[in-house]
Amino acid sequence: MEGxxxxxxxxxxxxxxxxxDTERIKNVARxxxxxxxxxxxVVVVISALGDTTDRLIELAHRxxxxxxxxxxxxLLATGEQISVALLSMAMHELGHxxxxxxxAQVGIVTDSAHTKAKILDVKVGRILEELEKGSVVxxxxxxxxxxxxxxTTLGRGGSDTTAVALAAxxxxxxxxxxxxxxxVFTADPRLVPEARKLESIxxxxxxxxxxxxxxxxQLRSVEFARNYGVVIHVRSSFSEEEGTWxxxxxxxxxxxxxxxxxxxxxxxxxxxxxxxxxxxxAAALFQALAAENINVDMIxxxxxxxxxxxxxxxxxxxxxxxxEEITRAVARRLGAGEVTVDEDIAKVSLVGAGMxxxxxxxxxxxxxxxxxGINIEMISTSTxxxxxxxxxxxxxxxxxxxxxxFGLDKGVVxxx
Amino acid sequence: MEGxxxxxxxxxxxxxxxxxDTERIKNVARxxxxxxxxxxxVVVVISALGDTTDRLIELAHRxxxxxxxxxxxxLLATGEQISVALLSMAMHELGHxxxxxxxAQVGIVTDSAHTKAKILDVKVGRILEELEKGSVVxxxxxxxxxxxxxxTTLGRGGSDTTAVALAAxxxxxxxxxxxxxxxVFTADPRLVPEARKLESIxxxxxxxxxxxxxxxxQLRSVEFARNYGVVIHVRSSFSEEEGTWxxxxxxxxxxxxxxxxxxxxxxxxxxxxxxxxxxxxAAALFQALAAENINVDMIxxxxxxxxxxxxxxxxxxxxxxxxEEITRAVARRLGAGEVTVDEDIAKVSLVGAGMxxxxxxxxxxxxxxxxxGINIEMISTSTxxxxxxxxxxxxxxxxxxxxxxFGLDKGVVxxx
Numbered sequence: 001m002e003g004x005x006x007x008x009x010x011x012x013x014x015x016x017x018x019x020x021d022t023e024r025i026k027n028v029a030r031x032x033x034x035x036x037x038x039x040x041x042v043v044v045v046i047s048a049l050g051d052t053t054d055r056l057i058e059l060a061h062r063x064x065x066x067x068x069x070x071x072x073x074x075l076l077a078t079g080e081q082i083s084v085a086l087l088s089m090a091m092h093e094l095g096h097x098x099x100x101x102x103x104a105q106v107g108i109v110t111d112s113a114h115t116k117a118k119i120l121d122v123k124v125g126r127i128l129e130e131l132e133k134g135s136v137v138x139x140x141x142x143x144x145x146x147x148x149x150x151x152t153t154l155g156r157g158g159s160d161t162t163a164v165a166l167a168a169x170x171x172x173x174x175x176x177x178x179x180x181x182x183x184v185f186t187a188d189p190r191l192v193p194e195a196r197k198l199e200s201i202x203x204x205x206x207x208x209x210x211x212x213x214x215x216x217x218q219l220r221s222v223e224f225a226r227n228y229g230v231v232i233h234v235r236s237s238f239s240e241e242e243g244t245w246x247x248x249x250x251x252x253x254x255x256x257x258x259x260x261x262x263x264x265x266x267x268x269x270x271x272x273x274x275x276x277x278x279x280x281x282a283a284a285l286f287q288a289l290a291a292e293n294i295n296v297d298m299i300x301x302x303x304x305x306x307x308x309x310x311x312x313x314x315x316x317x318x319x320x321x322x323x324e325e326i327t328r329a330v331a332r333r334l335g336a337g338e339v340t341v342d343e344d345i346a347k348v349s350l351v352g353a354g355m356x357x358x359x360x361x362x363x364x365x366x367x368x369x370x371x372x373g374i375n376i377e378m379i380s381t382s383t384x385x386x387x388x389x390x391x392x393x394x395x396x397x398x399x400x401x402x403x404x405x406f407g408l409d410k411g412v413v414x415x416x
Numbered sequence: 417m418e419g420x421x422x423x424x425x426x427x428x429x430x431x432x433x434x435x436x437d438t439e440r441i442k443n444v445a446r447x448x449x450x451x452x453x454x455x456x457x458v459v460v461v462i463s464a465l466g467d468t469t470d471r472l473i474e475l476a477h478r479x480x481x482x483x484x485x486x487x488x489x490x491l492l493a494t495g496e497q498i499s500v501a502l503l504s505m506a507m508h509e510l511g512h513x514x515x516x517x518x519x520a521q522v523g524i525v526t527d528s529a530h531t532k533a534k535i536l537d538v539k540v541g542r543i544l545e546e547l548e549k550g551s552v553v554x555x556x557x558x559x560x561x562x563x564x565x566x567x568t569t570l571g572r573g574g575s576d577t578t579a580v581a582l583a584a585x586x587x588x589x590x591x592x593x594x595x596x597x598x599x600v601f602t603a604d605p606r607l608v609p610e611a612r613k614l615e616s617i618x619x620x621x622x623x624x625x626x627x628x629x630x631x632x633x634q635l636r637s638v639e640f641a642r643n644y645g646v647v648i649h650v651r652s653s654f655s656e657e658e659g660t661w662x663x664x665x666x667x668x669x670x671x672x673x674x675x676x677x678x679x680x681x682x683x684x685x686x687x688x689x690x691x692x693x694x695x696x697x698a699a700a701l702f703q704a705l706a707a708e709n710i711n712v713d714m715i716x717x718x719x720x721x722x723x724x725x726x727x728x729x730x731x732x733x734x735x736x737x738x739x740e741e742i743t744r745a746v747a748r749r750l751g752a753g754e755v756t757v758d759e760d761i762a763k764v765s766l767v768g769a770g771m772x773x774x775x776x777x778x779x780x781x782x783x784x785x786x787x788x789g790i791n792i793e794m795i796s797t798s799t800x801x802x803x804x805x806x807x808x809x810x811x812x813x814x815x816x817x818x819x820x821x822f823g824l825d826k827g828v829v830x831x832x
Binding site: 022025026056059060062063064067068070071072074075077078081082084085086088089090092093099100102104105149150151 | 438441442472475476478479480483484486487488490491493494497498500501502504505506508509515516518520521565567
């Protein structure tokens, strides 16, 4: 039986909940062991144990409200270093050869944007050496090293990116992302019990799902996968079931018009009033935000009245404090008016590649919201996505209404 | 006033109890800040927070009873990485420039004897660069890196060695070891309330004190200090008082006959019976132990009877399991008899450079024990030290008796 399986190179990534305590680490080790016994080569990427990262952040905040980012990276990188060492020990205990590496040791080279670093290069020499010896190679996710030997981290969910980057650099057959859900769903099953698991999805759609609030994969990891053609398999670390495959190609069975409905309550809205309506104003604001590495999501500029306008934009709540500060400074410089922030917003989005060729999707979405008395505050569209900002309290109702409107609970609506 | 102080280069080392929580880390930062304000250059070495190391060891043991040492080092090195990042943040909060480094980043190059690595080289380029910028340089104690980029640790108390090695490599004026006691005492004040703090002591005496159980400094750090002439100042992190200076030289005021009485309950005794009495037998045993990096302390070989003998030796309890295993294997190979282990022993020692020129010190020590009904099981002497192994339950009585016999409570007994 086993002889039939051609040996593959598989990258397996396990998140923080999969390694929340030593018992779960042992479970992960058994899971890896099964793959290894089938004759495959395995590279494992893991996150910090459970809430370790949050506890480290809390420690830092007890010292100072604004720790420098270089030192935060020194601090946070320890979380994954602990878990790789423990998982390696668990593999030894099961009788497998295994070796752990930090991001720095393995050569995950990043830029120097501390706490949000981007991977520039992955050196695979050391990993290949260990794989040839038959070892399971266990790499600390979420972290890297700059060319001048500073420890960096990749931002929340960065372990996904580590896994995909390693899969790309190694030319792995598949990158398995183990998580606490069974795959990618048409909506968050906690909000919509009728939500269905998708068998497969394209990179493009997964990108939009991740960008609009699906927590299952970090956006950058999907971008990375698309750019390098890495096949991702998102699946549960608690079951043997197949999860959701992410790849492009004609052999994909399921090509639905709509992939899913997502929501995001992690953003806040900043509005700057009475902005002088002249060229360069928006540029001044968003360049200042970009210079501080703040990702702006939606932007709306009001229709101008009396040479004045208002600009609203959304950022992640994590960046709100910094964004507000920068916006106030820019507002003073430009002679603009009041700056307000609003944290009680939610974004609901509808994603589907079939949207391109099916007019009327946006109209249907807006009417689903209207029928439920939900007011739309901002709208943003791409060729395969429509997002609406609404009041946070309406989010559950909104997701359910849209999910139902498009018949996502009833099975696959195939593309023409 | 401050102008009068010539700027010095000071290495300050703070142990785990000095950085047990975030409040204490802030205290340490204030302490460093005072030194910095006097215009000195400061390099700081710190240990892991409080019981972090013990908790990491416990985590590992929940995974496997015998974790591999390379992975233990990966795991344990995180403890100091956390504390340097936090201390650096605390320095920033006080308005000082500061930067943290791991042992690997700073270039503390060690051999590859994981969990007990020895420092081979210290690269100071990066530290000097930061000192020139006016930064406080904060280095993770206890850890280093091999030439092929494996993370190593230096063994219990290794942070002292890191501090002294840095002081030596940097040519520092003094290496201040901050601890939870006020200096080096004539005996452990918890056992002997009359014990006195020593103003100064020679390297040689400090070596014997450390080797025989004084916990205040790690043995290897004193050896390092002696070899490179590093002046050590052991002092309390909770007071401004001067502690004990460790250095050689005529200017040392205090030259007592006896420096102190130490005790050690961390050793165990292994005995191998019916050993064939022929050349090479002892060598076979102790080479096998050395090959596994086990430090043997005292060794006694019985007077031979009928071509058979017995050998007893002591090792630290941490190494007992491994030592017992090796001894049993060697015993089988040599055709020797039973191997027994005894963990209920204590070692009491008397240390003093004046011993060399004062005969009768050993006799006085033995009679102090005899007068208190304490049986001596093993004896070992050097030119400035006498150690006796006794039952563990007698240790307090023994230390007090010897301390009193030599009048250590009454002040300095000056050397002739």
